[in-house]
Amino acid sequence: MKSIDCAAVVSIREVVEGHYLLTLHVPRRYLRALPGQFVMLRIHERSVPFLGRPFSIHRVYTRGKHTLMEILFRAAGAGTVACAQLKKGDTVVLTGPLGSGFHVPGRCTDMVLVAGGMGVAPLMFLAEHGAMRPRKRRRVIHCYFGARTASHLYRLARLKTLCTEVKVATDDGSLGYRGTVTDLFLMDLPQFNPNRTALFVCGPDMMFRSMALIMRGSNLSCQVSIEERMACGIGACLGCAVEDEHGIYKRVCKDGPVFDITELHW
Amino acid sequence: MKVDIGGLVLKNPVMTASGTFGYGEEYSSYVDLARLGAVVVKGLSLKPRRGNPPPRIMETPSGMLNAVGLENVGIHSFIETKLPFLRNYDVAVIVNILGETIGEYAALASIADAAAGIHAIEVNISCPNVAKGGIIFGADPDQVLNVTRAVRKATRLPVIMKLSPNVTDITVIARAAEEGGADAISLINTLRGMSIDIHTRTPHLCTVTGGLSGPAVKPVALRMVWEVVNAVSIPVIGIGGIMEASDALEFLIAGATAVQVGTAHYRNPRAALDVCEGIERYCVKNGIPDIRDLIGTLAAGGACRV
Numbered sequence: 052m053k054s055i056d057c058a059a060v061v062s063i064r065e066v067v068e069g070h071y072l073l074t075l076h077v078p079r080r081y082l083r084a085l086p087g088q089f090v091m092l093r094i095h096e097r098s099v100p101f102l103g104r105p106f107s108i109h110r111v112y113t114r115g116k117h118t119l120m121e122i123l124f125r126a127a128g129a130g131t132v133a134c135a136q137l138k139k140g141d142t143v144v145l146t147g148p149l150g151s152g153f154h155v156p157g158r159c160t161d162m163v164l165v166a167g168g169m170g171v172a173p174l175m176f177l178a179e180h181g182a183m184r185p186r187k188r189r190r191v192i193h194c195y196f197g198a199r200t201a202s203h204l205y206r207l208a209r210l211k212t213l214c215t216e217v218k219v220a221t222d223d224g225s226l227g228y229r230g231t232v233t234d235l236f237l238m239d240l241p242q243f244n245p246n247r248t249a250l251f252v253c254g255p256d257m258m259f260r261s262m263a264l265i266m267r268g269s270n271l272s273c274q275v276s277i278e279e280r281m282a283c284g285i286g287a288c289l290g291c292a293v294e295d296e297h298g299i300y301k302r303v304c305k306d307g308p309v310f311d312i313t314e315l316h317w
Numbered sequence: 318m319k320v321d322i323g324g325l326v327l328k329n330p331v332m333t334a335s336g337t338f339g340y341g342e343e344y345s346s347y348v349d350l351a352r353l354g355a356v357v358v359k360g361l362s363l364k365p366r367r368g369n370p371p372p373r374i375m376e377t378p379s380g381m382l383n384a385v386g387l388e389n390v391g392i393h394s395f396i397e398t399k400l401p402f403l404r405n406y407d408v409a410v411i412v413n414i415l416g417e418t419i420g421e422y423a424a425l426a427s428i429a430d431a432a433a434g435i436h437a438i439e440v441n442i443s444c445p446n447v448a449k450g451g452i453i454f455g456a457d458p459d460q461v462l463n464v465t466r467a468v469r470k471a472t473r474l475p476v477i478m479k480l481s482p483n484v485t486d487i488t489v490i491a492r493a494a495e496e497g498g499a500d501a502i503s504l505i506n507t508l509r510g511m512s513i514d515i516h517t518r519t520p521h522l523c524t525v526t527g528g529l530s531g532p533a534v535k536p537v538a539l540r541m542v543w544e545v546v547n548a549v550s551i552p553v554i555g556i557g558g559i560m561e562a563s564d565a566l567e568f569l570i571a572g573a574t575a576v577q578v579g580t581a582h583y584r585n586p587r588a589a590l591d592v593c594e595g596i597e598r599y600c601v602k603n604g605i606p607d608i609r610d611l612i613g614t615l616a617a618g619g620a621c622r623v
Contacts, residue, residue, distance in 0.1 A: 052347065052348075055347065055586065055587065098532070100376060101378075101381065102584060103583075129376070279372075283343075285347070285586060287337065287582070288374065288383070289373065290373050290385065292370075292388070293371065294370070300368055300371075
């Protein structure tokens with residue numbers, strides 16, 4: 052039987068205005084979580100919010116005997132605002148890890164990460180996995196990271212240590228390329244060999260749509276990690292339906308949240 | 318803990334509510350299905366249904382709205398690909414069926430009847446989220462009578478009619494179901510509701526309105542179950558906002574023979590089993606040897622202080 056776990060809040064801090072980094076003390080099995088997977092989280096013994104909220108896993112690591120998991124999120128609606136008010140020592144109820152993770156094909160020598168805003172959360176986890184590989188088998192990791200403004204380029208320094216190269220874009224031009232991260236990536240697109248490059252994308256809806264357009268003219272394999280409102284997280288409520296290329300509804304929680312970009316209807 | 322629903326004996330009175338528990342398999346790694354009174358699977362139609370476009374759900378105070386629109390694999394695919402899994406468990410399997418015509422309801426019932434491993438049929442005449450079928454049948458007593466008769470004729474399995482709360486007088490509908498030959502009545506399905514995003518001034522759901530469920534609906538559900546218990550002589554299954562054992566006990570005391578746990582599963586995949594264990598503890602603590610001794614024991618005098 053899979054367990055539903057109580058996890059203590061180790062720390063929570065606002066990393067950028069309205070954006071939070073939540074660190075939880077989790078069971079050891081979370082060390083096997085794959086980048087791209089998520090958890091359903093609700094606040095223990097609180098009826099508001101009523102339903103759990105899905106959060107992608109940002110990082111799992113050990114400190115001493117403890118296994119810690121980080122979740123990076125933006126306080127956007129009632130559920131995430133309530134989560135932002137958690138305090139050290141509070142308890143949350145976790146179901147997970149859930150869903151599919153990113154799949155890095157064996158033949159791939161180059162990974163390209165395209166992150167928009169909080170979309171960096173699962174991609175940094177992926178970069179971390181990549182950086183942990185033995186030196187001989189390590190892949191080249193190219194990262195494109197975009198946000199509204201420089202201060203929203205969360206954990207850029209850490210990202211730079213994990214990736215071979217990081218290029219940034221900001222809407223206001225306060226750092227790096229002025230414009231969208233997809234435009235920045237598009238300029239470099241021709242340099243990637245489709246036979247040995249895999250692309251991983253996470254960000255806001257608009258960004259996925261742009262990437263889907265770009266990918267139509269490319270042979271690169273591209274995986275996206277998407278989000279949708281969901282109630283159960285385990286494939287039962289059918290709340291998180293997204294339309295695939297054939298007009299069939301897929302469940303983000305169970306069939307995803309990682310999909311091949313060509314699999315979905317944009 | 319045993320109860321009898323129109324000839325179907327359940328090991329305990331706690332079932333899963335249709336539409337909230339998938340086809341059982343989704344929850345099987347979180348809860349031992351064999352310990353449940355029954356698994357009621359997602360509503361099935363003759364042909365697969367695509368369901369409504371997203372967004373399909375929205376959290377509301379103490380509950381949620383859904384407009385899934387009866388997305389399902391269709392009864393044939395269910396029998397071929399989903400039912401074999403459930404046969405591995407010693408648990409009653411109840412299929413929930415939905416037709417667009419009376420003929421479809423009858424056809425669904427006879428298909429279910431012919432399949433091994435189905436123990437009862439719950440007839441959904443109450444879905445608020447589809448254009449055809451569902452509530453169109455559930456709100457008209459003559460139609461309820463006709464659908465019930467047609468299903469009754471098509472199967473020897475126990476027939477449970479699942480009623481909608483979106484009617485003026487639930488007892489009229491319940492009596493029609495009884496007259497049509499139903500073995501039991503389950504209620505309530507979701508209440509029609511709505512929610513608006515004030516920033517975009519758009520509805521939160523693609524279909525504008527949806528079905529409200531969760532603890533927000535419990536008092537309404539309890540009142541309706543109590544009314545129906547007093548109006549018919551067949552067993553009644555109480556549904557609506559049951560989150561924990563105390564909620565289920567209220568329904569049983571009001572006269573429900575069994576209960577279904579639904580939306581609670583989204584908060585806690587083990588909810589039905591937790592409710593069941595809680596009922597057992599209550600019975601032990603209060604010296605109730607047989608759950609049937611508790612059912613319908615609401616004190617006649619009420620709570621009024623003289």
